Amino acid sequence: MRAGLACLLYFLLCLVGLQSEEVRAKVVYVKVVNLQDLTSKPVYVGQRIRVQYNLMLFSQAKFLGAELENLPDPKELKRLNFTPNWVASGTDSYSTTYNYKVLGTKAVIPALKVSAFVQDQDYLDKSSAPAIPLQVVDLSAHPNYVGVVATNFSVTGYKVKEYDTTHNILVFELQAKGANLEDFKIPGEFKQGFEGSHSGTDNVSGVYYCILPKSMQSLSFNYFSLQEAQFKELHFSLIPIEESVSTQSNLKPKNNLLLFSNIFLMGLLLVVIVCYFLTSYKNTALVVAILLMGVLLWNVLSTYRTGVLRANATIKILPTQNSTLLLIPKQALHVKIIGEHAKYYKIMTDDEKIGWVRKEDVE
Structure with missing residues (x-):
């Protein structure tokens, strides 16, 4: 009889303890604000994505910090900001954004763990936002794709000049928003590359050159528009033009x-x-x-x-x-x-x- 009462008392104490822990679990809570977009929409290899987090504190808890539970696979996902700031967005509320670049079709955003401390209760609490598998699409099979996905993408100007007896040089300026411009490469076995580039928070620009055979009369390539969810083509005429100030000039320029x-x-x-x-x-x-x-x-x-x-x-x-x-x-x-x-x-x-x-x- 006494043994039965002791077991019942122990069960009740455990239940009270569990209820107490359940209340304490509400001291800190973190969630992914744009989880629906990340799980329901496809993303593309090369695309830059943002994961927005919101943090709520209770019982006058103090936010201690956040860390990824696991590092992302470097072949699949690249971190672009390693120490994002948590900004107060209201009373006992904080928000931040983690930026990533998708590199492979098996990319998974790691789980994020946050911690908070209640001083008068001497209580440390933690909460986690789960890992997010992404629906990644590889666009590299497109025959004329330059490897760039962008919200906006444009060529603001270009010049074609004679380079030597068998080649012309094409120089053009690119401007893009939300783009992986560093991956830009026109399909083909010819010399090409960036002469200069500038990266802002979201806007990027650069000057690109190609040395092409004179037998080529035109050049076209495709990028992927995130706004329209389809490939967009840009086209160049490769007929050299004269200008007063140019990158290259004719082999025997005339004054x-x-x-x-x-x-x-x-x-x-x-x-x-x-x-x-x-x-x-x-x-x-x-x-x-x-x-x-x-x-x-x-x-x-x-x-x-x-x-x-x-x-x-x-x-x-x-x-x-x-x-x-x-x-x-x-x-x-x-x-x-x-x-x-x-x-x-x-x-x-x-x-x-x-x-x-x-x-x-x-x-």
């Missing part, structure tokens, strides 16, 4: 002012020669004719300046510090100087390759 001045000098020289035969001022006409001939020859022979490019100097595609290298000659080269910009000369080598070098590297 219109010099051309017109030479025509004027030739006309003036012809008039002086006529005067030599038809007037009595033969000596004067002869002196003027010699001077005009000298100026004309100077203009013709000095169309290009020449110089010697020192060995191991860098020849770049664009006149910028971080531009892609075109060539590093092991020996000094005789070059023609066909233009300049800021601290750079535009030069042409004997094999008719055009590039930019620092002025200090040319003697």
Whole structure:
């Protein structure tokens, strides 16, 4: 009898303890605000996603911190912010956003564990938001896909110029929002890459170049629009155009002012020669004719300046510090100087390759 009463008393004490723990479990609570979107909508390899958390505190608990229960698989998911700030969004309420980049089709957002402390009860409590498996779609099978998913994506300008005897160079500026622009690559076996890029909180931009065979008359590629949930195509004409200031120029650029001045000098020289035969001022006409001939020859022979490019100097595609290298000659080269910009000369080598070098590297 006594043993039965003791068991009953022990059961009642355990029940009271469990009820007490159940009440204490409500001191801190965390949830994923955008859980419905993350579980019901597909995401894409390369896409940047946000996981928004909301934290509630009770019984004057103090928030201690948060941590992922497991690190994400680095082949499937990449963390973009490692120490996100929890911002007060009301009385005893906090919110934050974890940013990730999806890398594989088996990506899972790790569970998040938060903790809080009630000082007068000397009680530490924890709560967890569950792990979230993602519905990932791989778009790489599309034959003309450049690897970019974006909310907004646009080309703000582009230029096509002659690069050498067999290639043209295409340079264009990209602007995008919510995009993985760092993954941009046009399908094809040709030299390409970024000349510069800028990343903001959500907006990114960059200057991209491609060196393409002259046999290509057009170029097109596709990115994936997150707004429209479909591929969008961009198209370029690859017919070179002339411009006053350009990335590259024709192999033998024409100086219109010099051309017109030479025509004027030739006309003036012809008039002086006529005067030599038809007037009595033969000596004067002869002196003027010699001077005009000298100026004309100077203009013709000095169309290009020449110089010697020192060995191991860098020849770049664009006149910028971080531009892609075109060539590093092991020996000094005789070059023609066909233009300049800021601290750079535009030069042409004997094999008719055009590039930019620092002025200090040319003697």
